[in-house]
Amino acid sequence: MNASVNIGMNPTSQVAAAPVGTSAPALPDYLVDVYTWAYVAPPNVEFLDREIVVATILWGQQNKLMRAARDELDPGSRVLQPAAVYGKLVSHLAEKIGPEGEYHVTDIQNVQIEHVNRKIGTLPQTRTAIADARTTGEGLYDTVCCYFLMHEVPEDYKRDIANNLASRVKPGGKLMFVDYHEPAFLHPMRPIIWLVFKWLEPFAKALWSHELTEYVDDSDQFTWRKETFFGGLYQKVVGTRRA
Template sequence: MAAPATPAIPTIPEYLSKVYTWAYLTPAYSRFLDTSLVVSSILWGNANRLMRAGFSEFKPGQEVLQPACVYGCFSSKLAEVLGPEGKLHVTDVAPNQIDACRTKLAGFPTATMNLADAADPRDRSYDGVCCFFLLHEVPEDYKHRIVKSLLDATRPGGKTVFVDYHGPNRWHPLRPLMIQVWRLLEPYALALSDHDIITYAPPDLAQDFVWRKETYFGGLYQKVVATRKPQGA
């Protein structure tokens, strides 16, 4: 019997090395950013609220995919929600991010981590997918590929949950500042002010899901939940 093929190690996407080397591929900066205090500051004190919003869509015992590593305590808190009978599968394209996440999840034996590009097709399906602040960091073509990949990986009755930036209300006092931050540091984030996440899904695939959207903190953040319809529905 032939040995199973070893999964190919994904290459670092050009956009990541071009725009985010300082944030995700440089260990010294990563260690500084990878704290709950920094994450809370970046999200204007809304980190815990947004994590709770995402986690509320899952329950103990489920098998959930986290398609990119997240700074702070996100992964360990999600693993706690899923409990000892649940399974958390974390993937990322950067080896140093996987190594850091492995350390955080050392106390959760059912959690697994491996290298994978969020835009590539999955070879398995999940009860849920939790995509936390990933889409704003990728170019438009990647947004389309990632949304399709994550929806495809969701079982009937399961949920794909996106928590990310959103276009803040026009009266929002932070709107001018955030627009400048996005232009300087997060050049792919502005698109989420103009496009609903559902528009990144292929229309025929989007019809297989029931979509729900909520916004937070004056519209600066959003949660989009896509629940896959039962087979035959």
């Protein structure tokens, strides 16, 4: 599950994110075909953004995964999140960054950004914008937090998004992915997750056979660490850009 349908910017593009209220980029075919029910239809956005729904989708691991992401942020830092997220993540990350920092949340859809603004838009550290995740971002960031986005996009999008996000990390800064991972072979949830991916998340199973670092062309410019959760079903991968 991703909490957004954002599809970032590319590493060579300097196109600024469109302000909220302007025309959003055209939605990609895969998003409309696969995820309209989850992220595009406005009534479903309100319904799905409930803690009980998020907890169900993430098998009760939502708080552990949220804390894992939050632990990577520093108060007063500049952070980019290239996708709106259901649940409490955005409010918790905004709180950790604090009013002295900047928290940029972008998404390709007006409906998602408007929803984020209703949750955290009044906080002084928050910046929201309509943007494609392959080109999102303004300048360099202390941390780029890609939270449950990579499993929702096709392979070419995965690479474009990862490379754009890597290009937005300042020297000494972090590129963080929190997403699905191949569970242990005897994990009791493995058959269920396989079926969920087959029916609802057709691009997710790629993360069972590919490391997230493989999508970053200049991965050797980062020092990587990886942690898995819940029997390997989820992962946090953090790359620190070499100074």
